[in-house]
Amino acid sequence: MDLDLSGKVALVTGGSSGIGAASARMLKHLGARVALADIREPDAAALGVGDSLTVTVDVTQPAQVDNMVDQVIDRYGALDIAVNCAGVGMPVKAPVGETEIAEWRRLLSVNLDGSFLCMKSELAVMQAGASIVNVASVTALVGVEGASPYSSAKHGLIGLTKTAALDYASAGIRVNAVAPGFIDTPLLRDPDEQTRRRLSEAHPLGRLGTADEVASAICFLAAPAASFITGSVLVVDGGYVAR
Template sequence: MKDKVVIITGAASGIGEAAALLFGKEGAKVVVSDINTQTGEEVVKRIQKAGGTASFFKADVASAAENKSLVDYAVKTYGKLDIAVNNAGIGGEANKISEMSLEGWHRVIDINMHSVFYGMKYQIEAMLKHGHGSIVNIASILGSVGFEGSAGYVAAKHAVVGMTKTAAMEYSSQGIRINAVGPGFIDTPLLDQLDDEIKKHLVSLHPIGRLGRSNEVAELILWLGSDKASFATGSYYPIDGGYLAR
């Protein structure tokens, strides 16, 4: 990762934060992006304190223009873009389809699905200029199965997997690898709103007997971003404690 330039969205907490810290530790120049400036800048400080290179750029991934500005910032600041991790996302409204608000549906689709298209559009444009790159889209186990009460989230994550495969078919021959990661339920701030009984139920869905940890997912993201994964493209990699094996 020495001198590789990486953008990570949703990098102020959870999987994005763990990935940013790991990429920084391995020598990458990390653009930490999030809508939360305070916690995002704290992640930057932690990377710098450990001897790494990082900077913060505030961006709302639901905006095409802000995705473009993020890529432009990375290229202007560090001269290129080698790796992008499209991680930002929300759980969204929890309701059955007939009871889901239109506002809730559009919000989760904008943040979890449209953002990945916007991100890849501008990231690929930048990567094509120097003929190589790696994009890692963070999907979910719910990119391949359903989950009651989460139609918007499930739809968006299925779309992320499909976009990943299509983009890989379009650009792998031009040196840009594109893959998706499918985490199981990870113990991140996204789950803080759940009560203990629901968390226990989620744990029971994973044969490994626990929720995942952000750093475990970050290790997979790092590998996919690196040259060690040079033949890996167009694939979907679950990391789920056995969830999908049930």
């Protein structure tokens, strides 16, 4: 199976933490040159990706996103792999009728508009053979009580992924998504023991996933091993949506 990314240039948004940081480390391990981008300035050395390019970006801001991609091209001369992972969770849950419009817009803005803006800038410089992996969620496939903005944004991201896959298939650019279950990262905000147990039990494998387990799926989709896969959603959820 060809997972060799030698000579490839990879950009990871949301690279300062969790799934993005794990993906950046794994992409580098597989041979890629990696650029990390995040709203919180990435510390490449601390994240274990050495001398990688780091970019501070708010993915909701079109000019900043264009600048991010420009910096990658200036430094590395190409963009072969993009992992759009920047995202925010929902600390306070509410039914649809009690959801504040500001919260709806915040979630949609980062989790859907942000991915759109990144893809728009990335696709403008990508060549045949390039590949994008978007980080969706199981909440893109099923509803989640009290989390309509998050679930709607992630459902939208799947539509965006499939449509971009069709738009760019003839250009030889693949676009896929992963749909993680609940993963043990800072996005879960240190759930108390009871919440952790409840979330763990929601997965037939009986535990939360790890950032590395999602990164493995991301790297597979980004690699030549997945050369005939586009427009697909790889579910990484310990069986969560199989129920």
